[in-house]
Amino acid sequence: MPSAVRFGVNYTPSVGWFHHWLDFDLDSVRADLDSIAALGLDHIRVFPLWPYFQPNRTLIRPRAVEQLVALADAAAERGLDVNVDGLQGHLSSFDFLPAWTQTWHRRNIFTDPTVVEGEAEYLRTLAAALADRPNFIGMTIGNEVNQFAAGPHPDPDRITPEQAGAWLRRLLAACAQGAPGKLHLHASYDAAWYQDDQPFTPGHSARLGDMTAVHSWVFNGTAQRHGRTGTATEHHAAYLVELSKAWADDPRRPVWVQEVGAPAPLIHAEHAAAFTEATVAGVLDCTDVWGVTWWCSHDVARDLADFPELEYSLGLLTNDRQPKPAGRTLARIVKEQRPYAPAVRTTALVVDTTPGRSVCAPGGAVFEAFARLTADGARPTTVLASRADDKEHLAARGITAVVTPDQVTE
Template sequence: MQRPSLRLPGEPGSSPAPWIGANFWSRRGGPLMWRRFDADTVRAELRVLREHGLTFTRSFFYWPDFMPEPNTLDQECCARYEEFLDLHTELGMYTIPTLIVGHMSGENWDPAWRGGRDLYGDVWMVAQQAWFGGQMARRYAAHPAVAGWLVSNEMPIYGGPGAREQVASWAQLIIDAVRAGGGSQPISLGDGAWGLEITGLDNGFRLRDIARLCDFIGPHSYPMGDDPVRQHYTAAWICELSGSFGRPVILEEFGLTSDFASDANGAHYYRQALHNSLLAGATGWGAWNNTDFDGLEDQDPYRHHPFELHFGLTDAAGRPKPQLAELRAFADVLARVDFPRLRRTAADTAMVVSSFLDTEHPFTEPEKDGPHVFDTLRQAYVSARLADLPVALARESDGIGSDAKLYLVPSTKHLLSPTWYQLEDLARGGATVYVSYSAGAHFNQRGPWHAAMNKMFGFEHQLMYGLVDPVSQDEFEFEFVRPFGPLGEGSRLRFRTGGNEHSRAMLPVRPTEAEVLAVDGQGRPALLSRRVGAGAMVFCTYGIEHMAASLPRVNPEPTRDLYEALAEFAGVTRAVTADDPRVAVDVLVHEDGTRYVWFVSQAAEELTVKPVVRDGGKLAEDTVSLPPFGVRVLKLEG
């Protein structure tokens, strides 16, 4: 299956490529910088970014200052913003202005005249926002430093959730105003991509609508987690999900406060987020943010959110922090491989994304089911990446396609009935379909929602109505009784048990047509395969992906080894692999045919791996040494 390609927003030559930059507030004022604007300070702040390979900033029209009255612009703020643009041109940089900025760093600010009016549904209030957007475009769209536009900053926080139709109409009217004002550059919403299709929770900001209205999608990612590897892949997973709507993805905001991470671990996080999101299809990156704000301790929002003082790429004196060095190194890699002309390789593996993530089906519990899908599939994605598997996402809501060799359906309670039959048809045509058990994670109709499960998978389940078969031990083991890919007879995989009272369960089965590949510690079938036509339906009786998703500090874990076996069983193409489960390998291809191999380590210590090149190519190095959480990029010859 074709994975979303690395495409830049806009036409070639219309904007800087690639977008590597920072969200920008001057240390002279933070959100109040336009009242205290100091050109020399801003020039110095921009220069240190430019010297480290950054090409753009995201800038902000702090709304209470720029629009102090209805139908009124503050001319002094506007003049200062134009000077800000001129400084970008002077340094060979670009910026993306953000229009409706009423939320920032833990506080909402209203223009005094808003009077509590609804930002999406009040016609007069929407007209005022559209007027502002049009006026800003008329003033600045022709400036060579303007590379794009954002309608808002995290509007779901400022305006709150809204009805889908109202949110889409609000966005349409402001975008139309920007276009009418001459703003022809790429535009998006600045909403954070926190809606139903990503999180499973509906805030009215639907990516399907945003993809129809906008030129790119811009996730904001600040994960709180309990597993270092999942933490390193969360931004990538969100970019992967966001990229399934036919628009380029800009990782618009990501980063960390130095109050929450040491310098070394902050650098590791940046390195991992940058490279993993690139391999997940991101085409641009905006770090949060350019500088620390020591000296603004008495100013909101820093007064009550003190950790917001230290998200900077530089300290408050302008000295680079390790995160900025990581951006410099990343920019150097992208220049070396001619990033704008790279594309992702096609994927033989498709991960099925249940429509219960992005669609509110009747008489279900979307507030529980959607996040369950997100968390489980994120963990499965991590295991696939560590198995060096290029993976394409197949959203059930859009059709799962028919051109993959391996379909992964990890710990999924719900699919629509037609999808189950389609999966069996795909197996009949030669694909391998892998499904692992899930009863769900709550009481509502707990159990597997599989159409014709017994017939499709060649067994008879032994469930008792309303009950689950709990896994009581803290660990469980699979022993392979037949060879399966690289796992020979007698091979063992040991898993940790996770989940709650609903999901910490297995499915007891009695084989009919299926062949047992592995048994658990009690001799019960753990992995079964039923031949269907030219392909196979493979079923795991334990919800191993969900269990791992529920556990802290679990990765890498044996699902990675099972996926590697599935890949070999299904004949999946993997151009290069590594011999260590802590190292993920992926390949990007230049339009001239040159291939570049990424090696990304999840090890906290230095390690050396021996790559296996599977298609006759050759790497310049027989072994690849990686520093802690390190990344290496090598050319694949031939």
């Protein structure tokens, strides 16, 4: 068992949002990091904007890389470790793809050989620049890059699951080349678990990279269906942690809740603290959790235009760096954290995705059965139908009872 769960936050600069890379101000960054460290958190996830760092396929701007290193060093001075997402990619409803992949140079970002080699060199370069920093956790290939591979994206780069796997392996290898021995991973939004035609699969998330990342957002139909205080809503992050274990080959593979937040208006501001408390409590009742990283650190400034309304208020801190109720709640949880040793979950819900992954989505048979079992206090995990009779696999995970969704009654 790990001795503790890591608690951190996705760093959203208070001045200029991620456009701060265009007018990088280390003093402003330091002030932001001071306010994050004051919450007692131990790491941040950082987002270079890909077009700003690699505006041409063969130009990775040295000054931008130096600024990234300066940010990481400033974080170290405040006791904060750093994970870096390379390919941004997609953030808060905006796409950031370099011009050399678009319009007149339109090429598939997952399969075009020259594009993929450009991406690999970019990730290798960022990783190498930070490889000797003790506070560098490692690279995430990019933020929810799977959203570029299928609908509802308006202009997706269509690929097969086999092509998605090949792309992930190539870029994970580039990260490891740049920074051997660090933790390198990839991150998909929940379509990987829920969407039938999404080419990035649960197997990719649960088997490739040094740990599994899950991103938990209850605006995906969960809160709409179950309400703010519904079991499925408050345990959505825990559900994704346990769902991921069905596909993992390593029964002790670490899982990182890399994004989770309290989105208004489904979670109103006055309820954000309670949602935070319930969500973290659910996650801490799962085994093999590496960490919880809240989205996000600071609110988006209202003078920035065209964000979806919910994006402006997701911070643990206000735009002027003052802690909000959810931030104070998370700080208290960190301060009061007990030794992390949750009991093994001995009841496994069978996951059969033969009809499609949507059985795992809100409203699907697996999702709803898991919520009912959780509400009844059963503390379920999940197991693939193909492994439900594998005594060796079940024993390795401590599973003693297996149930199917249709056995779970109202």
